[in-house]
Amino acid sequence: MNNFILIFFFLALGLVLQHIKQFPTRIYKVLNKIVIYICLPAITLYHIPKIKWSNDLLFPIASGWISFILAFVFFHFLGKRLGWSNKLIGCLILTAGLSNSSFLGYPIIEALFGKKGLETAILVDQPGTFVVVSTLGVFVAAFYSKGSPDTFSIFKKIIFFPPFITFVVSCLMNVFQYDLDSNLQYGLLKMGSLVTPLALFSVGLQLTFDRKSQHWRFLGLGLFFRLIVTPFVILVLYVFILKQHSEAIKITIIEMAMAPMITGAILASTYGLKPKLSSMMIGFGIPISFITIAIWYFIVSFAV
Numbered sequence: 001m002n003n004f005i006l007i008f009f010f011l012a013l014g015l016v017l018q019h020i021k022q023f024p025t026r027i028y029k030v031l032n033k034i035v036i037y038i039c040l041p042a043i044t045l046y047h048i049p050k051i052k053w054s055n056d057l058l059f060p061i062a063s064g065w066i067s068f069i070l071a072f073v074f075f076h077f078l079g080k081r082l083g084w085s086n087k088l089i090g091c092l093i094l095t096a097g098l099s100n101s102s103f104l105g106y107p108i109i110e111a112l113f114g115k116k117g118l119e120t121a122i123l124v125d126q127p128g129t130f131v132v133v134s135t136l137g138v139f140v141a142a143f144y145s146k147g148s149p150d151t152f153s154i155f156k157k158i159i160f161f162p163p164f165i166t167f168v169v170s171c172l173m174n175v176f177q178y179d180l181d182s183n184l185q186y187g188l189l190k191m192g193s194l195v196t197p198l199a200l201f202s203v204g205l206q207l208t209f210d211r212k213s214q215h216w217r218f219l220g221l222g223l224f225f226r227l228i229v230t231p232f233v234i235l236v237l238y239v240f241i242l243k244q245h246s247e248a249i250k251i252t253i254i255e256m257a258m259a260p261m262i263t264g265a266i267l268a269s270t271y272g273l274k275p276k277l278s279s280m281m282i283g284f285g286i287p288i289s290f291i292t293i294a295i296w297y298f299i300v301s302f303a304v
Contacts, residue, residue: 007104007286010197014204031202032266035195040130040263041166042191043102047126048170049179059244060120060252064101064128066237067230067256068136071097074225088218090144091274095281096222098133098261099230101125103196104286105258109251112297120251133263134164141271199262206269206279215277222260222277223285227292231257239304250300257296259285 017023051057071093079089099105102125109121138161142154158164173179180188234256238244260281269275 006196007200010200011204011207011283011286014201015207016204018205018207025205028202028205029270031198031205032270035199035202035263035266036270037162039191039195039198040163042188043195044126044130044163044166044170045173045180046185046188046192047122048167049173051123051126051174053174056246056248057123059238059242060123060248060255061128063124063234063238063252063256064099064130064132065136066234067099067129068093068097068132070230070233071225072136072140086144087273088277090140090271091268091277091281092218092222092225093140093144094133094137094264094268094273095260095278095285096225096230098129098137098264099124099226099256099258100261100286100289101129101255101258103199103262104289105255108258108293109254112254113247113251117247117251120248121255124252124255129261130163130263131167133261133267134158134161134167137264137267138164141267141273145271145273195262199266200282202269203262203265203279203282206275207283215274215280218277219280219284222281223288226260226281226285227257227289231296235300235303245304250304253300253304254293254296257289257293259289 014028018025075089075092075096078084079092101121105121105125106118109117113120135158138158139154142157146153179185231253235253238249238252262282265278265282268278
């Protein structure tokens with residue numbers, strides 16, 4: 001419950017401070033960089049070395065990749081057909097293609113499935129959606145912001161993207177069964193815990209409710225894809241086609257039904273891909289997802 005209160009508190013705080021002239025609202029750019037370059041690498045270094053690998057883990061891990069590739073194919077071809085700008089296409093891919101599998105997902109999964117469920121949630125998030133945003137996400141952000149395929153430049157951005165570097169280091173630590181000193185782990189956990197308040201505060205500072213905004217129809221399409229289409233595809237693929245029936249699959253489907261990933265929205269904003277729309281995807285997506293997640297939980301309880 002405390003996590004849910006924090007989500008709405010920091011989102012509301014950003015909204016309120018928008019209207020105080022003396023407050024430097026452009027500070028959200030600094031907050032975005034702190035989240036991406038400090039907090040997210042800390043989370044990776046803490047969690048990845050502790051994961052115990054097996055073939056059964058492939059389903060939770062693959063879900064984030066499937067979700068993003070599905071969004072890329074859908075929005076790229078639809079956008080090109082309808083004449084959308086590259087920035088709009090990139091924004092929708094980054095926000096509708098990535099689920100909020102950690103900041104929102106962890107507390108919800110723990111509430112629905114207990115602490116044991118967090119093991120699957122971490123798999124969906126860390127080697128799944130988190131690595132996707134650190135690799136394919138950076139590629140999409142760089143590609144659609146530039147409008148031209150500068151392969152070397154994009155590759156360099158991915159390789160030197162701090163969260164990606166720490167992911168590679170963390171994987172090596174996992175392979176060699178090495179973990180950091182307990183004091184360092186404690187520090188990483190504390191730095192990682194700042195992700196949710198800082199990211200939501202940043203979103204709140206950028207979120208606007210302009211009734212005449214041209215983004216409303218794109219917001220509806222993006223959230224429909226994120227909250228309805230994606231979990232439906234994973235449900236059909238995993239349960240009805242691949243015949244997987246386990247609690248881990250239930251958790252995976254619920255994780256795919258989460259609101260858009262805050263990091264994806266921040267990445268879109270950082271690269272100038274429709275910052276207002278990316279903030280709206282988070283601001284409206286989080287409260288709406290509480291309703292849709294309840295529906296999906298009811299569905300998977302009977303279907304899986």
